[in-house]
Amino acid sequence: MVPTRSLASFESVPQDDRLSELSAADLFDLDVVESVTTGQTPEHFARCGYVPLPGLLTELGLRELRSVIDRLVPSGRRKDFEMECMDGTPRHMSTLGGVVLAERAPGIVGLYHNNQLRAALGRALGLSLTTADDPVERHVLNMLHEAGDTHGYHVDDYPIALVLFAESPDCESQCGRLEFCPVGQAYEVATRSHQAGDAYLLRSDLFTHRVQPIHEGCRRTVLNFAYGVDGHDVTATPSASLLYD
Ligand SMILES: O=C(O)CCC(=O)C(=O)O
Numbered sequence: 001m002v003p004t005r006s007l008a009s010f011e012s013v014p015q016d017d018r019l020s021e022l023s024a025a026d027l028f029d030l031d032v033v034e035s036v037t038t039g040q041t042p043e044h045f046a047r048c049g050y051v052p053l054p055g056l057l058t059e060l061g062l063r064e065l066r067s068v069i070d071r072l073v074p075s076g077r078r079k080d081f082e083m084e085c086m087d088g089t090p091r092h093m094s095t096l097g098g099v100v101l102a103e104r105a106p107g108i109v110g111l112y113h114n115n116q117l118r119a120a121l122g123r124a125l126g127l128s129l130t131t132a133d134d135p136v137e138r139h140v141l142n143m144l145h146e147a148g149d150t151h152g153y154h155v156d157d158y159p160i161a162l163v164l165f166a167e168s169p170d171c172e173s174q175c176g177r178l179e180f181c182p183v184g185q186a187y188e189v190a191t192r193s194h195q196a197g198d199a200y201l202l203r204s205d206l207f208t209h210r211v212q213p214i215h216e217g218c219r220r221t222v223l224n225f226a227y228g229v230d231g232h233d234v235t236a237t238p239s240a241s242l243l244y245d
């Protein structure tokens with residue numbers, strides 16, 4: 001889909017946004033989706049809430065995504081606060097929300113709307129995935145670049161999150177890992193590490209999740225694509241506007 005843009009914002013789109021020119025097959029190894037989820041049932045996903053997609057981004061996909069994101073990083077908005085509507089959990093990070101990405105990174109918007117990708121993810125989960133109505137929340141960039149940066153425990157408004165890693169810490173002590181558990185069952189917390197080029201799917205409205213604080217010198221930069229599920233109503237919280245407006 002070609003996003004609509006004002007003339008002024010169109011002029012600010014850099015020439016080097018080559019993501020728009022590349023196909024899903026250039027950017028994603030969709031076999032990863034098929035192979036990782038082969039044999040997993042929708043019931044398994046409902047129970048575990050998480051599907052790892054190691055190496056979902058091709059080498060080319062990671063390179064092109066990083067070059068677009070590197071250009072966006074300086075415009076990140078610093079967020080340091082406790083989110084009241086999520087039990088006062090901390091946010092220490094820089095972000096760019098969906099509206100800014102739509103103006104400044106048409107290639108990322110194109111990836112979000114890529115039907116081939118969404119269909120493959122939906123097949124793997126046994127769900128019919130829809131794009132999100134909320135222009136702020138549908139695609140966001142989360143940048144953890146300073147010592148102690150963390151994205152504290154929360155649930156998302158939309159039911160399915162695809163998180164794509166442009167950068168991930170590789171320090172020995174493994175900071176910045178994902179932790180998640182079914183809502184209200186903190187004793188069942190699982191912890192997962194990811195590398196640049198990896199991705200994961202999360203049932204993000206029913207599994208509480210957070211990113212552990214990162215250490216000095218480490219960087220963790222992800223894109224989060226939020227999807228709906230056909231027939232499932234979304235209840236909006238103030239969290240997206242607090243983090244991404
Ligand atoms: O960075 C992550 O792994 C999780 C991101 C996330 O939970 C979110 O953007 O809502």
Ligand SMILES: [Fe+2]
Pocket residue numbers: 154155156161204209
């Ligand atoms: Fe989340």
